[in-house]
Amino acid sequence: MASVSIPARTEYLRHGLVSWLATVDHKRIGIMYLASTFVFFLLSGLMALVIRLQLTAPGLQIVNQDLYNQLFTMHGTGMIFLFTIPCLVGFANYFLPLQIGARDVAFPRLNALSLWLLIFAGVVMEGGFLLGILGLLPGGASNAAWTAYVPLSNKQFSPQIGMDIWLLGVVLLGISSTLGAVNFLVTAYTMRAQGMTIWRIPMFVWAMIVTAAMVLIATPVLTAALAMLIADRNFATQFFNTANARLWQHMFWFYSHPAVYIMILPAMGIVSEILPVFARKPLFGLKAVVVSTILIGVLGFTTWVHHMFVSGVDPIVERFFMLTTMIIAVPTGVKMFNWLFTMLGGSLNLKTPLLMCLGFLSTFVIGGLTGVIQALIPLDMQLHNTYWVVAHFHYVLFGGSVFGIFAGFYYWLPKITGRLLDDKLGKLHFALMWVGFNLTFFPMHFLGLMGMPRRIATYTADRGWELGNLIATIGAFMVAVSVLIFMVNFVRSLRHGARAGNDPWEGNTLEWTVTSPPPEHNFDTLPTVESERPARDLRLAASNPTVPAH
Amino acid sequence: MLVPPVSHDARLIDELFRVVYVLSFIVFIIVEGLIIYAVIKFRRRRADEMPEQVHGNTAAEIGWTVVPALAVGVVFGFSVDTLNRMTARGSPTAPLAHVHSLNDTEARRRIEEAKQVDLVIEVVGRQWVWQYTYPDGKLTTNETLVVPAGKTIRLDLTTPDVIHAWWMPAFGPMIYVNPGEVSYVWFNVPPGEYIGQCNVFCGVAHAQMISKVRALPQDEYERWYQEQLAALSGPTATGDPQRGQDIFMNQNICWSCHSIEGTKAQGKVAPRTLTGFANYDTIAEVVPNTADNLRAWLHDPQAIKPGTTMPNLNLSAQDIEDLVAYLQTLK
Known part of the structure; x- marks a missing residue:
């Protein structure tokens, strides 16, 4: 068994600010990923509250229209690029090496570079936004929506430097994300513990493998498109001149539709980890779940054209992409039923991590179904760019990804801090967030069906949109309160939380075999794996050596 | 759909929506039902209970792969059938481009030949107003399009600036208007007032890019059209341009x-x-540049163009009359 000696020269780096700045430890980098992305989550969340306030009633001018446009541009950009994607990467940073029985990722220094690129890009983008809304940048911050469709985002229609700052930020994030993907793929491929054959790889690791492969294929396309737009704006190139408006739409969505799966697959991975543990049963149909994950990753690249159904697509091509978009529902449905049948017949431990997973299942199914509905070209002609779409993707990305992320927090924070979060506060958080989420986003389906377009800064009283918007605003503030409760719970747990011990949940995977928090080198001796539930094997062997482990 | 469908295409969309809504609702009930059932029936009752370790069930898994796949196939079939019957995309044997490049004369010819229409309106979507030019080119209206009811109307849409999308929820299909291209909308609707708005984010005043369609019986439409032509050469201001200049x-x-x-x-x-x-054709790119419109604009700019930076200056009727007279001398 291999052993690693820790170089003495790193001893002085153990504590203090310098140690955090200079660390290449995947766990510390993971913590910094989680902490920084959570700050970005709070910022984007505050922007969402202002957006909701503005739309509470017809004709409100809480912010002026230009500021409103800057707010929803940065809300979307921040939630996607600075929170959901990198927060899940933060979990992967901390837990992927632990779950596969490795001491670190394959390229620790590259890992640190990914983190600092993310933080730098976040500071650039949020800083640019702040300067913009404070009036310190001529023309304000970027205000062309996260989609930045040309020609609205070109020099003629968005002359402000705030747009260039925003573009540079997203380029940096693209580089950070691509580097991270290389690291995870190589780590998962080369550094798995002895005995961890492909059907014994933990579900979260599988999700990250597929996600990383998608990032590697999709992200460079977006980064290239952004670089071309920067060149158009500053060096008078003509990549996206007026005859090429749709080229941007294709390049943008070639990344940004797969980005939905980049945001949902790791959250699905978390759910696939938590459900078996909290049901005391193996994952139902493990191989089907893995194959479905891979299929979603592959099919994820055959959907982007559905964003152009009403922008002009050849009749044969549009029918093809309608079918491929709908087909994704099949592997997604397979996973849904496998999760449900993991719970059925189990012994459900109804603690907060499981409740958050139930939040995922109960709301994500709505996002999945509305996704199929929108994929149908005739219906897309009616629903495209309306509040129905806003409802749909929040049911996928909040109902799915964000509930998955909070499930991950309640499940894994005890491993990171060594302290359990309070379960009563956790349940209060869950209840408020679930109700608030549905109050916010369910009425948006009806608003969309009533013809309310997205991205409008205000509306008049004659359209019948008042009630839905009022309910949505109330819901948004309930979500905000629930997040405050989570923060109180977390801070409280650091001092007063019960000790987690190595394995508070009867976990299945290797991170539960080491101390909480784990030692810097993770494992004293590298583990050997004999099933897909190695921690359970060890636990059972310790309690009853005569019973076969699996 | 919550906006009652009034056109052929909107009714087709509505029918398809009802079908998939019912199918989705069934799936929704199954999934939520199973979640609730699991939580009630299988919650942990004793700390040491150990359920049977079931790893899967191949027959069931094949079932919930094949059945949804078949459902997807059926819904795809319904959708293609709906699409083929929609005016917006032509027939299955002769699919019709709904968007083509401005200089694609061949596509243009096919569209002119394929569709017998009663009225063609040239539409320009610009930041942040829809402008409708009627066939002989003499009359342009902003925001509100007036058409004869029960006739087939074709809109030829272009934009001189950024991407917009034209959409009347009651008519069904929306369409992007990309720069450098022409997009088409066909509709035939009963009398009524309809409202919609630009549906692609197009800059600061995107929310004010409202679009209205007023469908009138043929004779009323004719009368309206003649009135508008008359208004174009209507009376001018009666005020004192010298005093107007002094006010300005x-x-x-x-x-x-x-x-x-x-x-x-x-x-x-x-x-x-x-x-x-x-x-100028228009005042603030919103209403035709007539003396009456200018009076209304000076009286209360926000009423004409919500969100405009021009404040209400509380001008007296005489001041307005004199300002109108002065502004009409600026040639």
């Missing part, structure tokens, strides 16, 4: 935001210069 330059602060070549007015706030104002 001295008594009031108009000059600080507006610019007129060769005068002290060199303001940079207003987006368009007032040099040659009398030749």
Whole structure:
């Protein structure tokens, strides 16, 4: 068994600010990923509250229209690029090496570079936004929506430097994300513990493998498109001149539709980890779940054209992409039923991590179904760019990804801090967030069906949109309160939380075999794996050596 | 759909929506039902209970792969059938481009031949107004399109600036208007007033890019059209242009935001210069440039164009009359 000696020269780096700045430890980098992305989550969340306030009633001018446009541009950009994607990467940073029985990722220094690129890009983008809304940048911050469709985002229609700052930020994030993907793929491929054959790889690791492969294929396309737009704006190139408006739409969505799966697959991975543990049963149909994950990753690249159904697509091509978009529902449905049948017949431990997973299942199914509905070209002609779409993707990305992320927090924070979060506060958080989420986003389906377009800064009283918007605003503030409760719970747990011990949940995977928090080198001796539930094997062997482990 | 469908295409969309809504609702009930059942029936009752370790069930898994796949196939079939019957995309044997490049004369010819239409309107979507030009090119309206009811109308849409999308929820299909291209909309609707708005984010005043369609019986439409033509050559202002100029330059602060070549007015706030104002087609790119519209605009700009930076200056009726007279001398 291999052993690693820790170089003495790193001893002085153990504590203090310098140690955090200079660390290449995947766990510390993971913590910094989680902490920084959570700050970005709070910022984007505050922007969402202002957006909701503005739309509470017809004709409100809480912010002026230009500021409103800057707010929803940065809300979307921040939630996607600075929170959901990198927060899940933060979990992967901390837990992927632990779950596969490795001491670190394959390229620790590259890992640190990914983190600092993310933080730098976040500071650039949020800083640019702040300067913009404070009036310190001529023309304000970027205000062309996260989609930045040309020609609205070109020099003629968005002359402000705030747009260039925003573009540079997203380029940096693209580089950070691509580097991270290389690291995870190589780590998962080369550094798995002895005995961890492909059907014994933990579900979260599988999700990250597929996600990383998608990032590697999709992200460079977006980064290239952004670089071309920067060149158009500053060096008078003509990549996206007026005859090429749709080229941007294709390049943008070639990344940004797969980005939905980049945001949902790791959250699905978390759910696939938590459900078996909290049901005391193996994952139902493990191989089907893995194959479905891979299929979603592959099919994820055959959907982007559905964003152009009403922008002009050849009749044969549009029918093809309608079918491929709908087909994704099949592997997604397979996973849904496998999760449900993991719970059925189990012994459900109804603690907060499981409740958050139930939040995922109960709301994500709505996002999945509305996704199929929108994929149908005739219906897309009616629903495209309306509040129905806003409802749909929040049911996928909040109902799915964000509930998955909070499930991950309640499940894994005890491993990171060594302290359990309070379960009563956790349940209060869950209840408020679930109700608030549905109050916010369910009425948006009806608003969309009533013809309310997205991205409008205000509306008049004659359209019948008042009630839905009022309910949505109330819901948004309930979500905000629930997040405050989570923060109180977390801070409280650091001092007063019960000790987690190595394995508070009867976990299945290797991170539960080491101390909480784990030692810097993770494992004293590298583990050997004999099933897909190695921690359970060890636990059972310790309690009853005569019973076969699996 | 919650906006009652009034056109052929909107009714087809509505029918398809009802079918998939019912199918989705069934799936929704199954999934939520299983979640609730699991939580009630299988919650942990004793700390040491150990359920049977079931790893899967191949038959069941094949079932919930094949059944949804078949459902997807059926819904795909319904959708293609709906699509083939929609006016917006032509028939299955002769699919019709709904968007083509501005200089694609071949596609243009096919569209002209394929569709017998009663009225063709040239539509320009610009930041932030829809402008409709009627067949002989004499009349252009902003925001509100007036058409004869029960007739087949074709809109030929273009944009001189950014991407917009034209959409009447009651008519069904929306369409992007990309720069450098022409997009088409066909509809035939009963009498009524319909409202919609630009559906691609197009900049600061995207929310004000409203679009209205008023469908009138043929004779009323004819009368309306003649009235509009008459209004174009209608009476001009009766005020005193000299006094109007004095109000503009001295008594009031108009000059600080507006610019007129060769005068002290060199303001940079207003987006368009007032040099040659009398030749402009529109006021603030929203309403036709007639004396009456100008009176209304000066009386309350926000009422004409919500969100405009021009404030209500509380001008007296006489001031307005004189200002109108002055502005109409700017040729």
